[in-house]
Amino acid sequence: MAETQPTLDGTSPTLAPQRQITDEIVQLHAEFARREAAGEKLPATIHDFPPYRSSVLRHPTKNPKLADPEAIELVSPVFGERDLDPIEADLTLQHSGEPQGERITVRGRLLDSRGHAVPHQLIEIWQANAGGRYIHQRDQHPSPIDPNFTGAGRTITNADGEYLFTTIKPGPYPWKNHLNAWRPAHIHFSVFGSGFTQRLVTQMYFPGDPLFPLDPIYNSIHRQEDRDRLISTYDHDLTVPEFSMGYRWDIVVDGPDATWHEPDPEPAPRHASTAEGAH
Ligand SMILES: [Fe+2]
Secondary structure: OOOOOOOOOOOOOOOOOHHHHHHHHHHHHHHHHHHHHOOOOOOOEOOOOOOOOOHHHHOOOOOOOOOOHHHHHOOOOOOOHHHOOHHHHEOOOOOOOOOOOOEEEEEEEEEOOOOOEOOOOEEEEEEOOOOOOOOOOOOOOOOOOOOOOOOEEEEEOOOOOEEEEEEEOOOOEEEOOOOOEEEOOEEEEEEOOOOHHHOEEEEEEOOOOOOHHHOOOHHHEOOHHHHHOOEOEEOOOOOEOOOEEEEEOOEEOOOOOOOOOOOOOOOOOOOOOOOOOOO
């Protein structure tokens, strides 16, 4: 993608301004609502969503190939509960010092479409630091890397389908989708089923973020009710005195109340999602 700096008057010869992107989002949401009202069945997320400029280049354009899960597992890595250390669920303890930023506790349940707990499932997270910086070669924006924060963790849901992470609240960060594009603060989540072919990938947001109406990734999910399921709830009962702020976020892996996840290559539920991007 072109990385053209804005000119002195705040415009760019190649990048659309935020106002144009926001207008496109509003118009597309209205169009999708009209089409649904007319009886058309639309997916929860629109893969070819022009305000998300790079999605036009990244979303699948060919028919997916069906893969035999058992055949894949003959050559793919395997994991077991013994491979995880409980400390991996605490992203503030991975280095010799404490990371900068607001310490948070994120807790929730993994549920199926009937509201039943999904126990003993691997959940992985990755995120930017408090300043919105990832430890990633492609993230070079001028916010410091925190030497005490890597931004990756994992855990296994317990018998009640519960997970718990201790981490730092990530900051919003700029990306080059359009001029002055900033992602709302978010934590990436990956949920595995009983095998690597059942991976789902999604993002958790924080309540009240002013960037929600401006972000084309968040808004590629065209129904507000589906977007709402990606937003955690501040829960004072989860807030730990003198230690961390508490957020609750349940993940529903299928059914009508399913948390939106990144596109499935197959029509059947709970198969491998497509590769996650850097955003
Ligand atoms: Fe991200």
